[in-house]
Amino acid sequence: xxxxxxxxxxxxxxxxxxxxxxxxxxxxxxxxxxxxxxxxxxxxxxxxxxxxxxxxxxxxxxxxxxxxxxxxxxxxxxxxxxxxxxxxxxxxxxxxxxxxxxxxxxxxxxxxxxxxxxxxxxxxxxxxxxxxxxxxxxxxxxxxxxxxxxxxxxxxxxxxxxxxxxxxxxxxxxxxxxxxxxxxxxxxxxxxxxxxxxxxxxxxxxxxxxxxxxxxxxxxxxxxxxxxxxxxxxxxxxxxxxxxxxxxxxxxxxxxxxxxxxxxxxxxxxxxxxxxxxxxxxxxxxxxxxxxxxxxxxxxxxxxxxxxxxxxxxxxxxxxxxxxxxxxxxxxxxxxxxxxxxxxxxxxxxxxxxxxxxxxxxxxxxxxxxxxxxxxxxxxxxxxxxxxxxxxxxxxxxxxxxxxxxxxxxxxxxxxxxxxxxxxxxxxxxxxxxxxxxxxxxxxxxxxxxxxxxxxxxxxxxxxxxxxxx
Amino acid sequence: xxxxxxxxxxxxxxxxxxxxxxxxxxxxxxxxxxxxxxxxxxxxxxxxxxxxxxxxxxxxxxxxxxxxxxxxxxxxxxxxxxxxxxxxxxxxxxxxxxxxxxxxxxxxxxxxxxxxxxxxxxxxxxxxxxxxxxxxxxxxxxxxxxxxxxxxxxxxxxxxxxxxxxxxxxxxxxxxxxxxxxxxxxxxxxxxxxxxxxxxxxxxxxxxxxxxxxxxxxxxxxxxxxxxxxxxxxxxxxxxxxxxxxxxxxxxxxxxxxxxxxxxxxxxxxxxxxxxxxxxxxxxxxxxxxxxxxxxxxxxxxxxxxxxxxxxxxxxxxxxxxxxxxxxxxxxxxxxxxxxxxxxxxxxxxxxxxxxxxxxxxxxxxxxxxxxxxxxxxxxxxxxxxxxxxxxxxxxx
Numbered sequence: 001x002x003x004x005x006x007x008x009x010x011x012x013x014x015x016x017x018x019x020x021x022x023x024x025x026x027x028x029x030x031x032x033x034x035x036x037x038x039x040x041x042x043x044x045x046x047x048x049x050x051x052x053x054x055x056x057x058x059x060x061x062x063x064x065x066x067x068x069x070x071x072x073x074x075x076x077x078x079x080x081x082x083x084x085x086x087x088x089x090x091x092x093x094x095x096x097x098x099x100x101x102x103x104x105x106x107x108x109x110x111x112x113x114x115x116x117x118x119x120x121x122x123x124x125x126x127x128x129x130x131x132x133x134x135x136x137x138x139x140x141x142x143x144x145x146x147x148x149x150x151x152x153x154x155x156x157x158x159x160x161x162x163x164x165x166x167x168x169x170x171x172x173x174x175x176x177x178x179x180x181x182x183x184x185x186x187x188x189x190x191x192x193x194x195x196x197x198x199x200x201x202x203x204x205x206x207x208x209x210x211x212x213x214x215x216x217x218x219x220x221x222x223x224x225x226x227x228x229x230x231x232x233x234x235x236x237x238x239x240x241x242x243x244x245x246x247x248x249x250x251x252x253x254x255x256x257x258x259x260x261x262x263x264x265x266x267x268x269x270x271x272x273x274x275x276x277x278x279x280x281x282x283x284x285x286x287x288x289x290x291x292x293x294x295x296x297x298x299x300x301x302x303x304x305x306x307x308x309x310x311x312x313x314x315x316x317x318x319x320x321x322x323x324x325x326x327x328x329x330x331x332x333x334x335x336x337x338x339x340x341x342x343x344x345x346x347x348x349x350x351x352x353x354x355x356x357x358x359x360x361x362x363x364x365x366x367x368x369x370x371x372x373x374x375x376x377x378x379x380x381x382x383x384x385x386x387x388x389x390x391x392x393x394x395x396x397x398x399x400x401x402x403x404x405x406x407x408x409x410x411x412x413x414x415x416x417x418x419x420x421x422x423x424x425x426x427x428x429x430x431x432x433x434x435x436x437x438x439x440x441x442x443x444x445x446x447x448x449x450x451x452x453x454x455x456x457x458x459x460x461x462x463x464x465x466x467x468x469x470x
Numbered sequence: 471x472x473x474x475x476x477x478x479x480x481x482x483x484x485x486x487x488x489x490x491x492x493x494x495x496x497x498x499x500x501x502x503x504x505x506x507x508x509x510x511x512x513x514x515x516x517x518x519x520x521x522x523x524x525x526x527x528x529x530x531x532x533x534x535x536x537x538x539x540x541x542x543x544x545x546x547x548x549x550x551x552x553x554x555x556x557x558x559x560x561x562x563x564x565x566x567x568x569x570x571x572x573x574x575x576x577x578x579x580x581x582x583x584x585x586x587x588x589x590x591x592x593x594x595x596x597x598x599x600x601x602x603x604x605x606x607x608x609x610x611x612x613x614x615x616x617x618x619x620x621x622x623x624x625x626x627x628x629x630x631x632x633x634x635x636x637x638x639x640x641x642x643x644x645x646x647x648x649x650x651x652x653x654x655x656x657x658x659x660x661x662x663x664x665x666x667x668x669x670x671x672x673x674x675x676x677x678x679x680x681x682x683x684x685x686x687x688x689x690x691x692x693x694x695x696x697x698x699x700x701x702x703x704x705x706x707x708x709x710x711x712x713x714x715x716x717x718x719x720x721x722x723x724x725x726x727x728x729x730x731x732x733x734x735x736x737x738x739x740x741x742x743x744x745x746x747x748x749x750x751x752x753x754x755x756x757x758x759x760x761x762x763x764x765x766x767x768x769x770x771x772x773x774x775x776x777x778x779x780x781x782x783x784x785x786x787x788x789x790x791x792x793x794x795x796x797x798x799x800x801x802x803x804x805x806x807x808x809x810x811x812x813x814x815x816x817x818x819x820x821x822x823x824x825x826x827x828x829x830x831x832x833x834x835x836x837x838x839x840x841x842x843x844x845x846x847x848x849x850x851x852x853x854x855x856x857x858x859x860x861x862x863x864x865x866x867x
Contacts, residue, residue, distance in 0.1 A: 026820050341605065348604035356606045371723045401625075401729045403617035404674035408609045414674075417610040417854070421725045429722050429853065433607040437674070442625045453606060456579060462604050 008054025032253025102286025145256020482511025551849025555817025649808025685810025721853020
């Protein structure tokens with residue numbers, strides 16, 4: 001039996017209400033709100049958060065990771081390798097990027113399922129993450145949201161087994177972005193949604209039903225990617241699913257259309273409430289459609305693997321339109337009159353990769369002192385070369401002291417930085433993120449989160465920041 | 471281990487006006503400071519047998535000294551962040567004490583305003599950070615690293631932040647008053663408590679008037695063997711102690727670093743008191759020039775250097791202990807706050823004030839019969855510091 005063994009979700013903290021967008025432009029609001037990645041987040045950082053959520057320790061059993069997105073930070077440099085390094089997978093893992101299509105997540109899931117079924121891998125993490133931008137004043141700006149999810153595909157302790165799959169490809173110019181485009185482009189909406197989305201997903205789902213001799217009423221839940229609420233409703237109805245009882249919430253009005261991540265985030269939502277014996281349909285869309293049948297097993301009740309979409313959605317703060325626009329680089333703001341950080345030297349980045357990407361420090365075997373960064377001579381007892389590796393990224397801590405720094409170079413001033421004391425030992429000076437000065441004080445508990453520090457020389461420099469624990 | 475006490479004397483000093491010296495280059499400032507020192511010592515440049523230049527950002531090698539046209543003598547550039555000026559003095563003094571030269575020059579110089587940037591730069595080695603690593607690290611400013619002391623001090627000693635800011639403001643007001651009496655200082659206006667407390671925040675809880683000036687400037691000292699000193703002038707100033715203490719990032723790594731005191735300050739000052747034979751610094755010191763890069767640091771220095779009891783600097787601040795007419799005047803020339811802080815020059819500028827005071831040449835700031843003075847510099851940050859203390863006196867012991 002091959003299927004999903006764990007699920008993780010990550011939704012950024014911030015929300016932009018559609019009323020705010022409408023107010024900025026004097027246009028009509030679609031109602032609801034969308035999730036907005038912080039200026040220090042991107043598809044890679046969100047994927048790391050989602051993968052850590054579904055891993056909950058036990059990285060050693062993972063031997064593959066696929067990163068699915070349409071908004072990869074690099075055109076040439078594997079995002080999956082960065083994610084794998086940050087979440088601390090073993091080196092002999094098979095990493096792969098799956099990009100350029102809204103159905104990248106399900107493409108990657110199919111590959112993982114085939115891989116585990118054939119025995120070429122045992123446990124493969126598939127993570128989907130997107131951070132697409134719609135042109136200002138347009139529909140996409142209202143609709144698109146940011147988010148990520150991750151599943152582990154394996155063959156032991158499966159919570160939702162794969163009963164069947166079906167795919168169609170479709171060469172269709174509906175929604176696209178060239179390698180130079182910042183904004184998602186679209187052909188005429190009604191055409192795209194009827195001839196593209198609805199027709200294609202109908203075809204794929206019908207094909208699946210016929211292949212496996214199933215009818216809509218044999219499914220507890222139907223999870224469909226949705227470009228918008230109306231098309232989604234049309235599709236569901238045309239296929240014969242009951243919108244009230246069967247169709248999974250698209251989260252369109254709570255986080256927006258999260259692109260490649262959407263099918264997986266919605267699936268996570270379905271699994272959060274599923275019971276053993278439920279049959280779930282999943283259909284993606286983008287240059288075709290991948291459809292899956294999942295059977296929920298009793299393991300879903302036994303194992304601590306249920307994602308908490310509810311918690312992710314509850315954690316939110318609102319921003320205004322100007323902040324959103326400056327975070328996404330839509331408005332170029334006056335540069336701070338401080339030097340730009342230099343491009344880090346590649347040899348240094350490589351030498352320090354474990355302490356930078358995975359936040360490894362060391363623990364002295366002689367006196368037990370935990371310290372960061374890794375050292376050869378202990379800060380407490382001066383013992384030399386007598387350490388074991390010690391990971392900080394999964395540790396919690398508290399603020400020992402801090403400042404609200406108006407002089408620090410940051411995309412979103414003021415910078416908030418602090419000295420963090422970790423539970424179990426060790427201390428680090430950190431930038432804080434996803435918070436305002438009101439959230440900060442001595443003793444506030446924090447957790448670590450993987451973020452982008454800055455870009456220079458075309459390189460995205462990632463590191464960890466601290467975030468107050470909700 | 472031997473002591474430096476009374477082995478070396480300062481016989482000449484110079485100091486430029488500090489401030490926004492747009493029209494002066496690094497060389498121009500050094501020439502002004504060094505030639506004032508030559509005149510003060512009554513010597514010619516060719517009498518200098520070895521020279522050290524201290525600068526953090528304004529020159530990479532000893533060739534920085536080329537504008538002085540010292541011909542083919544031993545010269546070295548030294549750097550120890552904000553303690554650089556004191557480092558140049560140490561180097562020159564030790565060379566003279568070692569007997570390898572009789573007359574040495576120490577020059578400190580910095581042109582921070584040439585950076586074209588706001589505030590002080592972090593030091594950079596090409597492509598990487600100041601310690602040669604990748605430079606991937608949290609972004610924070612110099613004020614933030616001292617603000618950490620304020621946040622923690624207020625917390626540990628139960629001081630309401632509003633009251634804390636007022637306490638720090640008194641230090642800024644004191645230094646501005648002193649600066650108003652100092653012709654060479656960058657900032658010479660008096661300010662009020664209200665101005666300080668209501669100033670825009672730079673890095674909470676520190677506001678603009680809690681932060682020292684970003685300035686250009688140069689200062690110089692000429693040192694000779696103590697037994698030769700009276701040949702140059704009747705009132706040489708004798709070096710009693712030169713200490714330095716450097717941390718190893720303890721504050722950034724160890725949970726037992728409390729951020730309400732700076733260990734480097736404590737140890738360097740004790741080393742200096744020891745070397746100089748000082749038992750009760752508050753009584754025995756006549757004047758101190760300390761590293762008030764931020765008002766909170768000056769307050770903590772009062773405790774770290776053993777003048778106020780731990781946690782009770784407030785009482786001395788309110789009693790005016792460290793004002794110009796107080797028991798132990800601190801920063802009589804306005805300190806870093808008003809004189810300004812061109813990093814490489816500051817240690818020597820501090821010495822310049824102590825030197826002039828001990829010779830009775832401090833004009834409106836003159837203290838009554840001073841005999842022993844201390845300079846104190848801290849380079850780096852609150853969690854990782856380089857502290858240098860120098861003690862001088864106008865009497866041989």
